Every structure is written in C-alpha cells, then in structure tokens.
C-alpha cells in the first residue's frame with residue numbers, strides 16, 4: 001500500500017446549508033466511486049471553501065455523508081484574481097492508501113468546477 005493524494009472540487013448554486021451538504025456529499029462519493037475506494041482507505045481530508053461560502057463547514061457535509069472517523073480540516077481558499085477564482089467553490093484534497101500508481105487516480109471536478117481542470121479526462 002502506498003500513500004497517495006486525490007483532488008476534487010465542486011460548486012454551489014447558492015450558499016445554503018442544504019447545498020453544502022448535498023454538493024460536498026456528491027463530491028466525496030464521486031471521488032470514492034470513480035477510484036474504487038472505500039472510506040477505510042482515507043487517511044485525512046483537507047477541504048477549502050471560497051469566502052462566499054458561509055452557511056456550513058464542508059467537513060460537516062462529509063460527516064453527514066457517513067464519514068466520521070477521518071481527520072479533517074477546513075480552510076479558506078485564497079482569493080487570487082484569475083480563472084481559478086470561481087464563486088461558491090468547495091475543494092477537497094484527500095490523502096489515502098492505495099495500491100494504484102499516481103497516474104491511475106481520477107481527480108474529480110464537478111459542475112462549474114470542471115473549468116478549473118479542463119485538461120483532465122471525465
């Protein structure tokens with residue numbers, strides 16, 4: 001088993017608690033499913049939100065999705081002007097255990113966050 005890192009991002013249509021729960025849950029589930037991972041493979045999660053997300057911690061959404069025993073940290077994304085500065089964006093960095101090579105992992109960018117990494121395959 002190796003330690004690897006997996007990225008994901010998604011966006012909200014509006015800053016409501018329901019949307020943070022729904023969209024962050026959708027993101028972590030897609031990251032696990034697309035990489036054939038189980039929650040036991042997760043080591044830690046770093047979640048960031050842009051400054052316009054204020055209704056709920058993305059970590060609470062991960063817990064609501066059933067993942068409660070993985071250490072998590074939420075932080076603010078940098079408000080650097082440019083194409084990566086998209087509104088209501090939640091980013092996720094997962095550290096995990098896997099037998100796969102780094103290049104085999106599929107990073108997951110959903111909804112308006114797809115524009116951040118248009119170089120990645122779906």
Ligand SMILES: O=C(O)C(=O)C[C@]1(C(=O)O)C=C[C@@H](O)C=C1
Pocket residue numbers: 007009077078084091116117
């Ligand atoms: O991958 C993303 O979510 C991006 O917005 C791109 C990028 C980068 O330049 O690599 C920019 C800001 C984020 O903190 C992480 C990565």
